Amino acid sequence: MAGIAGKNIVLGVTGGIAAYKAVELTSRLKKAGAEVHVIMTRAAQKFVTELTFREISGHAVATDMWGKLQEFHVEHIALAQLADLVVIAPATANFIAKAAAGIADDLLTTTLLATKAPIFVAPAMNTNMYENPLTQRNLESLRRFGVHVMEPAEGQLACGVSGKGRLPEPSALANEILHFFGRTQSLKGRRILVTAAGTREPIDPVRYIGNRSSGKMGYAIAAEAAMRGAEVLLVSGPSALQAPAGVKLLRVESAAEMRDAVWKEYEAVDAVIMSAAVADYRVKAAASEKIKKTQDEWMLPLVKNPDILYELGQHKKGQILIGFAAETQNVLEYARGKLEKKNLDYIVANDVTEDGAGFNTDTNRILMISRTGEVERFPLMRKTELADIILDRLEALDDETSCKI
Numbered sequence: 001m002a003g004i005a006g007k008n009i010v011l012g013v014t015g016g017i018a019a020y021k022a023v024e025l026t027s028r029l030k031k032a033g034a035e036v037h038v039i040m041t042r043a044a045q046k047f048v049t050e051l052t053f054r055e056i057s058g059h060a061v062a063t064d065m066w067g068k069l070q071e072f073h074v075e076h077i078a079l080a081q082l083a084d085l086v087v088i089a090p091a092t093a094n095f096i097a098k099a100a101a102g103i104a105d106d107l108l109t110t111t112l113l114a115t116k117a118p119i120f121v122a123p124a125m126n127t128n129m130y131e132n133p134l135t136q137r138n139l140e141s142l143r144r145f146g147v148h149v150m151e152p153a154e155g156q157l158a159c160g161v162s163g164k165g166r167l168p169e170p171s172a173l174a175n176e177i178l179h180f181f182g183r184t185q186s187l188k189g190r191r192i193l194v195t196a197a198g199t200r201e202p203i204d205p206v207r208y209i210g211n212r213s214s215g216k217m218g219y220a221i222a223a224e225a226a227m228r229g230a231e232v233l234l235v236s237g238p239s240a241l242q243a244p245a246g247v248k249l250l251r252v253e254s255a256a257e258m259r260d261a262v263w264k265e266y267e268a269v270d271a272v273i274m275s276a277a278v279a280d281y282r283v284k285a286a287a288s289e290k291i292k293k294t295q296d297e298w299m300l301p302l303v304k305n306p307d308i309l310y311e312l313g314q315h316k317k318g319q320i321l322i323g324f325a326a327e328t329q330n331v332l333e334y335a336r337g338k339l340e341k342k343n344l345d346y347i348v349a350n351d352v353t354e355d356g357a358g359f360n361t362d363t364n365r366i367l368m369i370s371r372t373g374e375v376e377r378f379p380l381m382r383k384t385e386l387a388d389i390i391l392d393r394l395e396a397l398d399d400e401t402s403c404k405i
């Protein structure tokens with residue numbers, strides 16, 4: 001619990017029936033040692049009174065942009081700067097839509113835009129509203145900007161419908177927040193390099209050879225490592241994703257650029273996690289002008305790219321190396337071969353032909369093989385959850401080995 005003691009949590013409460021659960025959440029966080037500063041939207045005040053939160057949190061409750069609080073002068077800036085974490089629970093569909101669009105028309109949405117603290121959003125709404133593609137798009141867009149979306153629970157909703165959309169119990173929400181503060185310390189002082197997304201190998205100034213990697217897996221790992229307090233450098237091929245909070249992002253295009261960027265940092269890092277889909281081949285001689293479509297058939301000579309991870313494995317000086325294996329068959333056997341050949345500490349293998357796994361999905365199904373031969377298989381899970389597991393394994397190596405972490 002030491003991690004959360006004295007931390008300032010700004011708790012945004014929006015107007016849903018589940019607002020009453022935020023009262024218990026406030027109480028639990030306060031008991032764990034946090035300072036909880038509540039911001040209520042106008043609609044939230046229809047469900048629970050400001051007085052309740054003031055009494056439970058021990059702090060004045062912020063309700064609008066124009067009210068004068070004794071503790072703060074310009075509330076949205078003061079709270080945004082004060083926050084170690086901003087949590088919105090419950091978050092209505094309307095709030096989520098506004099946040100995703102960058103609208104700042106009340107104290108809560110303005111605080112959200114003004115803060116540099118990590119943000120957790122706990123959606124709570126009717127199942128149809130939750131499943132509506134617009135809400136899903138908005139949540140996806142928040143995730144892209146580094147917001148951690150807490151998974152809603154399933155069950156009987158206040159409107160009588162049964163399904164997904166319930167605000168999880170306050171104990172579950174509090175545990176996730178405690179876990180966040182607990183893990184912020186666990187990689188403090190460590191430097192971790194993560195690679196993500198696919199590389200692009202130029203054919204000419206307009207064309208390239210690429211692959212389907214979105215970067216979601218690698219960005220999730222980088223975000224989780226930063227949340228555990230590590231200094232994280234993310235070397236990424238082209239991706240639509242934004243840099244996660246607290247992560248230094250270096251964008252590259254080709255395998256050669258990725259190799260240079262990784263080697264520049266290798267000596268100084270404690271661990272490398274290579275989730276990038278690096279092109280195995282590049283065009284032998286990329287053209288400097290656009291190639292004209294004069295021929296019916298076109299043979300493009302390719303040459304092998306250096307295997308970055310293999311090279312790192314050959315020059316290990318105590319760094320922990322975690323590689324990925326994207327396979328379409330014989331997953332265990334091929335992944336084991338890569339682990340050994342590349343001198344890795346762990347390999348994370350995924351069958352990229354499986355539904356919901358591999359490229360450009362929010363979920364993945366992985367198996368992990370350690371250098372001592374243990375194999376762990378995991379069910380289909382969100383990439384953010386798998387990132388958590390991968391980093392747990394990385395930390396555990398510290399206890400067993402003389403590796404740097």
Ligand code: PMT
Nearest residue numbers: 213214215216217277278307308309324325326358359360
């Ligand atoms: O980005 P997403 O859309 O979320 O998709 C995630 C993912 C499917 C890309 C990811 O889970 C994954 O499997 N990444 C590894 C893809 C890959 O290139 O696998 P591979 O089996 O070809 O390579 C084995 C390992 O060697 C990888 O760690 C790779 O980064 C590395 N490698 C490969 C070739 C090369 N020239 N240099 C390398 O360092």
